[in-house]
Amino acid sequence: MASQKLTRREFLKKSVAAAAGTLAAGPLISAGCAPQAPTPVPPTPTTVKPKELVLAIQDFAHDAMKPVLKAWEDRTGHKVRLESGPATGTEMVTRYAPAFSAGTSPVDVFSDTDDSSLTFMRAGWLEPLDDVISQETWDDFPEGFKSHIETWHSYEGKKYRVPHEFAISYFWRRKDWFDEKNLKPPQTWDEFVSIGKEFTEDKVWGTLEALIKPGLMYVYLAYITAQTGGKIFEFDEATATAFQFVYDLIYTHKIMPETAMSQDYTMINDEYMKDRVAMMRQWPYFWSVTRENEAWYRTVAATGG
Numbered sequence: 497m498a499s500q501k502l503t504r505r506e507f508l509k510k511s512v513a514a515a516a517g518t519l520a521a522g523p524l525i526s527a528g529c530a531p532q533a534p535t536p537v538p539p540t541p542t543t544v545k546p547k548e549l550v551l552a553i554q555d556f557a558h559d560a561m562k563p564v565l566k567a568w569e570d571r572t573g574h575k576v577r578l579e580s581g582p583a584t585g586t587e588m589v590t591r592y593a594p595a596f597s598a599g600t601s602p603v604d605v606f607s608d609t610d611d612s613s614l615t616f617m618r619a620g621w622l623e624p625l626d627d628v629i630s631q632e633t634w635d636d637f638p639e640g641f642k643s644h645i646e647t648w649h650s651y652e653g654k655k656y657r658v659p660h661e662f663a664i665s666y667f668w669r670r671k672d673w674f675d676e677k678n679l680k681p682p683q684t685w686d687e688f689v690s691i692g693k694e695f696t697e698d699k700v701w702g703t704l705e706a707l708i709k710p711g712l713m714y715v716y717l718a719y720i721t722a723q724t725g726g727k728i729f730e731f732d733e734a735t736a737t738a739f740q741f742v743y744d745l746i747y748t749h750k751i752m753p754e755t756a757m758s759q760d761y762t763m764i765n766d767e768y769m770k771d772r773v774a775m776m777r778q779w780p781y782f783w784s785v786t787r788e789n790e791a792w793y794r795t796v797a798a799t800g801g
């Protein structure tokens with residue numbers, strides 16, 4: 497197993513759990529997972545004593561992971577015990593940092609967050625994946641992923657994490673309100689600000705974002721910095737421009753409330769559906785959230801929102 501190289505497609509089918517078996521003797525490995533239906537693989541002999549490996553990932557992914565892990569267990573003779581993993585970077589650090597710093601680990605593989613993984617990589621607490629996953633695997637990722645892997649999943653030329661999804665932020669707006677004012681969706685930062693001011697004059701926040709520290713604020717700052725072409729870890733001029741824009745949304749233009757810095761995604765979703773926000777960036781899942789609020793959705797949909 498230690499010398500086996502996997503293509504990306506094989507890796508995704510067999511799951512990151514395969515890496516757990518290979519690197520069980522190491523201190524720790526950080527990786528994501530891509531739950532898919534497993535391809536049947538005939539069992540192969542192994543001289544490695546069977547082990548129980550701990551995989552920590554959020555509860556919602558457990559059911560999808562089980563058939564993948566079962567196929568790997570049947571192939572290798574090892575066992576995998578699923579545990580509930582933390583959801584935020586702060587929780588990751590709180591749970592794992594004391595053990596990692598003491599040279600131990602309660603898990604063999606875990607799915608970690610962008611903000612916590614940076615701490616773990618730089619502290620030397622993770623085992624790199626370079627000897628487990630071949631270069632062919634990394635080369636097989638789409639071109640757009642490669643800079644992402646270099647920035648978020650690597651440190652000092654070694655790869656420590658595997659991307660397991662690609663999500664695009666959506667721009668949500670109250671179309672009914674925009675139509676009343678004969679406004680089109682903003683195409684530039686200047687338009688974003690001017691439209692936001694029109695709504696704040698009506699006692700509605702022009703925009704809102706989940707900026708609770710550290711993880712969610714970091715997500716938004718990275719999103720804005722990407723628009724300026726900045727390199728957030730180098731804090732170049734383009735990064736400074738992005739940070740200044742976020743500051744100005746709150747304190748100069750006053751189209752975003754200062755309370756955004758203590759709000760998470762659930763909170764801003766609630767504000768939007770209480771008709772207090774005109775437009776906001778949010779993840780695709782908000783589409784389902786709006787439909788679960790049936791009374792609000794019927795009312796807004798009836799007015800073209």
